[in-house]
Amino acid sequence: MVTELIRAFLLIFIAEMGDKTQIIAMTFATQYKIKEVLAGVLIGVFINHGLAIVLGQYLSKLIPMNLIQLVAGIMFVIFGLLALKEEELGKKDNKKAFGPIVTVALAFFIGELGDKTQLTAMTLSAEGSYPFIILCGTTLGMLGTSGLGIFVGSKIGEKMPDISIKIISSIVFIFFGTLKLYKWIPIEILNPFNIGLYFIGILFVHLALMRRLINRRRYSEYSPIKEVAATLYVQTKVLKEAVDDICLGEGICGKCSGKDCIIGYTKRLLQDARDKEQYYVEEKANLSKFATKNFDKTKVIEALSLIIADYMEYGMIKDEEFIVNQVKDSLELILLGRNIRFDGDLPKYIRHIKRINYSVGKNLENTINDKLSPSI
Template identity: 75%
Template sequence: MITETIRAFFLIFAAEMGDKTQIIAMTFATQYKVREVLAGVFVGVFLNHGLAIILGRYLSKLIPMGSIQIVAGIMFVIFGLLALKEEEVEKKGNKRSLSPIVTVALAFFIGELGDKTQLTAMTLSAEGNYPLFILAGTILGMLGTSGLGIFIGSKIGKKMPDISIKIISSIVFIFFGTLKLYNWIPVRLLKVSNIKIYFVIILSIYLLLVRRLILRKRYSKHSPIKDAAALLYIQTKLLKEAVDDICLGEEICGNCSGDNCIIGYTKKLLNNARNKEQYYIDQYVDISKLITKDFEERKVIEALSLIIADYITYGMIKDENFIINQIKGYLELILLGEKIRFDGDLFKYIRHIKRINYHIGENLENRIKDKLSSSN
């Protein structure tokens, strides 16, 4: 029982490494809370793989086990070769009418229909004895790769070796597929000449696909993860320049208060993000104890408008510990004396600010709209 769960987990985990669904999980994590994404993955995969396992059990009653094992071996080898294929990740708009969990569940259920992981679950079920344990293994495998995708998304500055992951995933499937074929193909066909032909064909196709993958990566300008990393790097660079401009300097301020100043502390966070890839705050800081000085309103508005414009253009990571979310709050404290909630609705956000200070709200709205129009 446990063996089937472990094998199912291992195969699904390997299959989804670097796959489109892992990138989708990472993308959803920038829009919804991590627990909502994982809950959605669980529901979507439970329904998708549950259906596959029911079909697999049905097929096992109609088709002899030897035939199922041979077909499974062939499919695993094909999946291994397909793992080297570049997949396009569709960009989907936010479905505001649905809850985050339902949105993610639908995306994963539909995205996995006919995918190699669904077919793998079906194959494992057809040859296994404990379908519920196989289902548990496939779900855990999907949650594992999705969780890793979310983790990479949260530590987006780190490089992800896409090609290496695809190659390892490919080798795992080809190995298990070849092992199945060796164990179940009739002995009369296991001649040395046939085995040599098999390996020559598989190796030739494998090397051709690896070469194609490497060339596409070398000459391709875009990769979902690299694009996200580049975007975050640019965002923190522009924000750092804006925050540096807010700093009054020792000529006006006198002795620098360093981390005890709200802008000094903000500069420290941005430096850690860019130099040490620390995009999340892992310790509580009492902002009320930080020194707030007579910063120039126009410059603070400029920095805040950068953040809000990026939220609207690229979406936002909802984790409160994400440094850009924290810095947004600091800038609002300087301008308005309190933090303002932003849920993606610019009109509602500006209206709230105008109720506190109409002049600041008007100027901030104009700067945000200028940035949005210039980016289109």
């Protein structure tokens, strides 16, 4: 019983380290409390894996055990190879229509449908004796990776690249799959030639997929986990320093309350984001009601260029309630008296600004280009 619990936990934990589950969990944690995210993960995964385990138990009564073990071995090997595949982070609905826990639960339930962790839970239950214990193990494994996902970008991700985690995960699954195949494949097939052919084939495919993964990462400065972490944790720190530099100071304005001044309001948003780890505002403010004052336009251009250059290099979160988008709107109002839509087309964005104020547009264009890498 304990062996099945530990085995289920470790397989799921290793399989999801460095995968989309951690990225999704970390992203949700920027909007909701950590306990709400973990509660949502628990509910979503428990239902998802519960269905898989019920199905696995049903199959075990209809199909001979030796065939189930062979299929499980093959699936584990396939999972191991798929672990080297670069996963895309699906788009997440930010409308919060169902409340934090239900939103997270739905996201994880739907996201895990047909995923390798759900199929792993199914195969483990088909061969195991304690389905509920296996369900507990797989659910705890997902909770473990989701919990670490909140910190992995700034902690583990810096010490152990997620590409290494993917390779380790791949090796673990291939190892367990190979053991199953060796145990359940008919003895007459297990001759030196076939065994050698199997290992050569697995090694060839594994190296090819690993080389493809490494080559794709070579052209990207940030891995998916670090990219999200940089956007959410580092970007607001850099922006806050730039916005603080724009502030005229108490010597001119008096004590800043953040209620009347657009820069004061923006500073308060960024400080709250850093202190509370909540990067989405509850409701988009009417920025036009704030006073803009006589801010240094060069410093405002510098701050806005940080945002646009980051959008160009690492992509953007389009939700208007995202804190960085709020800062962009504030800076544009100071410079231009209005907001300019940015859809990823930098020349188009600059053209719009130049039509309003050519000097500002030209200076912003030069400042952004100075920040962009040569590949952009």
